[in-house]
Each structure stands twice: as C-alpha cells, then as structure tokens.
Amino acid sequence: MPADLRRTYSTRSSTAKSLLPSSPTSELTSPPPTKRKRPFTDRPTEQNTPTKKPRRVLKSDGKVAKSGDKGKSKQPKLTQLHFSLDTPTLRTCPLCDLSYTRGAPDDESLHKAHCARVQRGLEWGKEETREETKGGVEELESNIKLSNGSRGRIICFRPDIGGKIGAKLSLLLETIRLALSSPALSKAVLHKSKIYLFLSSPPGPAPQREKIVGCVVAQRISSAMAIARPSEISAAFPSTHTTSSSSQPAAETLEPATQASPSVNPALSLLPVDDSTNLYVHPTLLPTSMGVPRLFVSSEHRRLGIASRLLSVAAATFIHGCPLNPARGHIAFTQPTGAGKAVLEAWGKGGVRIYEEEANI
Numbered sequence: 001m002p003a004d005l006r007r008t009y010s011t012r013s014s015t016a017k018s019l020l021p022s023s024p025t026s027e028l029t030s031p032p033p034t035k036r037k038r039p040f041t042d043r044p045t046e047q048n049t050p051t052k053k054p055r056r057v058l059k060s061d062g063k064v065a066k067s068g069d070k071g072k073s074k075q076p077k078l079t080q081l082h083f084s085l086d087t088p089t090l091r092t093c094p095l096c097d098l099s100y101t102r103g104a105p106d107d108e109s110l111h112k113a114h115c116a117r118v119q120r121g122l123e124w125g126k127e128e129t130r131e132e133t134k135g136g137v138e139e140l141e142s143n144i145k146l147s148n149g150s151r152g153r154i155i156c157f158r159p160d161i162g163g164k165i166g167a168k169l170s171l172l173l174e175t176i177r178l179a180l181s182s183p184a185l186s187k188a189v190l191h192k193s194k195i196y197l198f199l200s201s202p203p204g205p206a207p208q209r210e211k212i213v214g215c216v217v218a219q220r221i222s223s224a225m226a227i228a229r230p231s232e233i234s235a236a237f238p239s240t241h242t243t244s245s246s247s248q249p250a251a252e253t254l255e256p257a258t259q260a261s262p263s264v265n266p267a268l269s270l271l272p273v274d275d276s277t278n279l280y281v282h283p284t285l286l287p288t289s290m291g292v293p294r295l296f297v298s299s300e301h302r303r304l305g306i307a308s309r310l311l312s313v314a315a316a317t318f319i320h321g322c323p324l325n326p327a328r329g330h331i332a333f334t335q336p337t338g339a340g341k342a343v344l345e346a347w348g349k350g351g352v353r354i355y356e357e358e359a360n361i
C-alpha cells in the first residue's frame with residue numbers, strides 16, 4: 001500500500017500532465033481555493049521551468065552556433081519571447097537617455113521635465129541672481145560671446161551655499177546624475193568641491209532670463225593615474241587594437257582579446273577604465289591637485305566651447321594664486337563617458353589624468 005502511494009506522488013510531481021487528471025478528483029475532496037492558490041504560490045517554480053529551458057537552449061545554441069547551425073531555427077523564437085516579457089513599456093529617450101515607463105503619468109512627467117533640462121538647461125532666475133552677492137558667488141568671466149549669438153558668464157560658488165541657489169544646485173546635480181547615469185556626489189566629495197556654472201542668456205535686445213547651460217564640479221584631490229597613450233595600449237594589446245582595420249564583427253574580435261591577454265605581459269601594467277572608448281591608465285598614483293567628478297553641458301549648447309571655457313576658468317581659479325595646467329598633469333577626471341573623453345583629450349592636451357572621487361576624500 002505505501003508503495004502505491006509513493007507511485008502516485010512520484011507521477012504527480014514528475015510530469016505536469018498528471019496534474020490535470022488529478023485535479024478534478026482532488027477538487028471533490030479538498031476545497032478548490034487551496035488548489036487554485038497553489039499555482040500562484042508555485043509560480044516561481046512553474047516560471048522557472050519554462051524560462052530555464054530557453055536559457056539553457058540559448059546557451060547551448062550559442063555554443064552550437066559556432067560548430068553547426070542546427071539550433072538556429074529555434075533561437076529567434078526564444079529570444080522574441082524573452083524580449084516581449086521584459087520590455088513591454090520601458091522606453092529609453094534618444095534625446096536625454098533616460099529610461100522610463102511609458103504610460104505611467106509620474107514617469108512621463110518626470111521625463112518631460114528632465115528632458116527639457118538636459119536639452120536647454122535649468123533656468124537661473126531673478127531670485128538666484130538676487131542671492132548671488134549674499135551667497136558669495138564670484139563672477140569669474142563676463143560678457144562671453146558664443147558662436148550661436150548668445151552671451152554668457154561664468155560664476156563660481158561653494159556647494160553649501162543654501163537658499164535659492166542651493167536648491168537650484170540640488171536640482172542641477174540630480175539632472176546631471178540622471179543624464180550621466182552616475183551615482184550622486186557624496187557630501188564628503190561636495191565638501192571638497194567648488195561649483196562652476198556657465199550662465200547663458202539668449203540673443204536679443206531685451207535682457208532675458210539666463211540658463212545654466214554648463215556645469216563643472218571641481219574637487220580638491222591628492223592623487224590620480226596617468227592615461228595610457230595609444231602607442232602604449234597597442235603595445236600591451238597588439239591583437240585587439242590592430243584588428244580595427246579589418247572588417248570583423250565586434251563579437252569575433254573578443255576572441256583574440258581573451259587569447260592574447262594572458263600571453264602578453266605588458267597588458268598587466270595597464271588598468272582598463274572604459275573598454276568602449278579604449279581608455280586605459282597606468283596604475284601608479286601621481287600627486288594631482290584638482291579633480292573633475294562631473295562635467296555637464298546641456299545638449300543644445302554643445303560644440304560651442306562651453307566645457308573647455310568652464311574647465312579653463314576652473315583650472316585658473318580653483319587654488320587661489322596657483323593656476324593649474326592640465327597639460328602638466330595637474331587635473332584629473334573621474335571615469336568619463338565617450339563625449340567626456342573627447343572633451344578631456346581636446347582640452348587637456350594629453351596631460352589629463354583619471355581618479356576615483358570617493359578614494360580622494
């Protein structure tokens with residue numbers, strides 16, 4: 001008798017089809033709600049079985065695809081199912097790069113406001129202007145002419161300024177955090193920092209409201225790492241950086257990289273910072289005075305030289321009476337994005353270094 005019971009349990013648990021004939025008989029004896037609840041509570045295990053299968057198949061197909069094409073007919077069907085489950089309403093805006101849930105009112109309004117700030121900048125209103133003197137805001141450059149016809153000025157203040165300017169700074173830093181997908185600047189980092197803003201007023205006879213179109217956060221630091229030159233990178237990774245001329249797909253270039261790195265020793269002396277922009281550093285920490293943990297220019301005001309201008313003013317004024325020179329390695333950036341790397345290369349003339357903002361508190 002116990003052997004028969006074991007057999008029925010084993011058949012019920014092992015095959016899903018046996019649940020169908022067993023459920024009508026058990027519904028007569030046991031209350032249906034408990035039976036209906038089970039599928040919901042069992043969902044993790046039920047979901048695991050269908051999702052595990054495609055994952056396994058995808059992995060095996062990936063391996064199989066190199067040797068044979070037998071699994072190719074199944075592969076597209078499975079990936080389509082996967083995408084339809086994960087991304088039904090999530091959208092990434094091409095203008096501001098923010099990912100938000102389409103159709104959710106909170107997300108939509110948050111995105112709309114953020115997108116406008118990223119493109120056109122935050123407003124620097126009358127109240128902020130009025131508080132400049134009280135807050136100890138320094139105007140470092142004025143009446144700057146930009147190639148788009150607008151005029152601007154560069155101001156500087158401490159992050160703990162408070163008041164209307166402090167509130168505006170909080171909103172600006174949050175906009176930058178979202179735009180760069182970076183973590184929030186800690187209080188310890190901000191405590192050692194100065195804020196440089198480029199304020200621009202649009203062209204026209206009547207004075208119009210200014211906008212914050214550029215921002216540099218400059219942090220007092222002690223050390224940073226030198227960026228490896230292209231020749232040093234190609235010496236360290238000969239196969240990966242010489243194959244760029246050949247028209248191989250990106251997926252295939254990964255293979256020579258993994259094969260070459262253990263055999264070539266110079267690779268160990270360089271630290272990768274950003275693979276996508278091919279950025280490597282020498283791990284030796286060198287004494288460095290100023291770090292730039294955040295650099296931001298609103299998208300409609302790029303290619304006007306605003307970032308370079310802000311950085312030059314920051315370098316000249318960050319330490320009183322001691323102008324800093326990026327070409328001499330006085331200035332470092334945190335891990336830069338693709339656009340940020342272009343700015344630091346053009347402005348820094350090859351002398352800009354890389355540092356970690358939290359390691360320099």
Ligand SMILES: [Zn+2]
Pocket residue numbers: 093094095096097098111114115
């Ligand atoms: Zn957007």
